[in-house]
């Protein structure tokens with residue numbers, strides 16, 4: 092907080108100097124009419140797909156009026172109207188905040204207690220007093236929203252003064268971010284692991300009801316490193332959903348009352364607007380329900396599609412839905428559910444403590460962690476996948492991303508069959524298969540030799556960032572397939 096205050100002070104100083112230098116020039120600049128923001132979505136557009144890059148923050152316009160005691164501000168995706176406010180320091184003012192957007196927003200005046208939160212279509216009101224004259228950054232404090240354009244300025248004028256006309260620039264996320272990790276709350280553990288869903292035994296279509304709850308949970312990403320995940324049902328990935336081609340799926344999505352932000356769901360198995368996300372934006376404490384028919388068999392990613400979508404995915408909001416073909420998938424002895432994700436944390440790589448999401452690293456696609464099932468070591472050691480020699484094995488492998496494609500490989504195995512990109516057709520005898528962000532595959536093989544087999548992303552720099560799982564195969568040796576004649580003297584290697 093202290094560092095932040097210093098930043099604000101520095102930033103105000105710079106702003107005042109700028110005001111002195113160019114204030115006079117700016118004074119004669121005619122206000123540009125602001126008609127709701129370039130970032131406002133066209134009707135029918137998909138909320139999940141509005142990218143901040145397409146929605147530059149509108150220019151902050153000079154004050155058009157004197158100090159006001161009653162202010163009205165409207166929020167949409169992604170802006171405030173107006174985005175410049177003026178009040179008299181020391182005098183109470185009433186602020187009415189209307190959210191005309193499709194997701195929850197707030198209006199927070201940084202460095203003050205001024206904050207109002209409004210769900211979509213709702214209005215919030217409060218009376219506040221700002222004692223100290225100055226310029227204050229106005230933001231929507233919901234993660235990602237200020238960066239998308241929801242920022243402005245509030246000028247508190249002193250007695251007898253008029254406001255400076257040079258608007259200051261609110262601090263960027265980078266400036267506001269602190270690299271000081273917070274202490275990890277006592278009792279913080281790894282997230283629980285999601286189970287693989289059992290095969291479908293039905294031979295006729297059914298109505299399948301799926302209930303999911305979005306929850307924000309602080310858990311360990313690695314030993315000594317914690318992160319506040321955003322999840323479906325408290326796991327990363329979320330629950331594996333398994334239905335049959337031709338089934339009707341009824342999805343109820345609840346957003347925990349403890350959540351800080353709106354969440355949603357987009358199923359890649361859905362044929363319909365936004366994969367469901369268009370009608371499933373759910374504010375904290377609320378719920379949405381929709382139905383879809385599973386027309387196409389395959390393995391499909393689902394994910395949260397609330398802007399900034401990449402932020403939600405980078406916090407763990409993804410899972411798989413498998414749509415079995417009408418005749419079902421061939422029976423195997425073992426099935427596993429594994430998803431890869433890339434995570435972006437404030438601070439230095441490996442830094443201990445509770446760390447926040449780092450927007451700049453995410454935009455630069457430079458993750459601190461690339462992991463399978465939510466954390467480093469989630470599927471190794473006592474949590475390793477297990478099989479017996481001779482077992483047939485199927486791995487449902489998906490990539491949540493948000494950014495990184497996986498070169499999925501099992502060290503010491505060859506995939507007998509791969510459903511590339513989750514397709515119905517199979518390829519045989521594959522060493523490494525590419526799985527795109529927002530994509531999935533099903534790989535099948537039979538184990539023949541006992542040992543520990545590593546699942547990796549063969550972009551092996553990511554092994555150092557956590558992308559590894561173990562498959563431990565137990566059973567009799569099979570010297571016909573593999574035997575040691577003379578072990579090398581350099582110790583054991585993984586590859």
Ligand SMILES: [Cu+2]
Nearest residue numbers: 354355395403
């Ligand atoms: Cu979300």
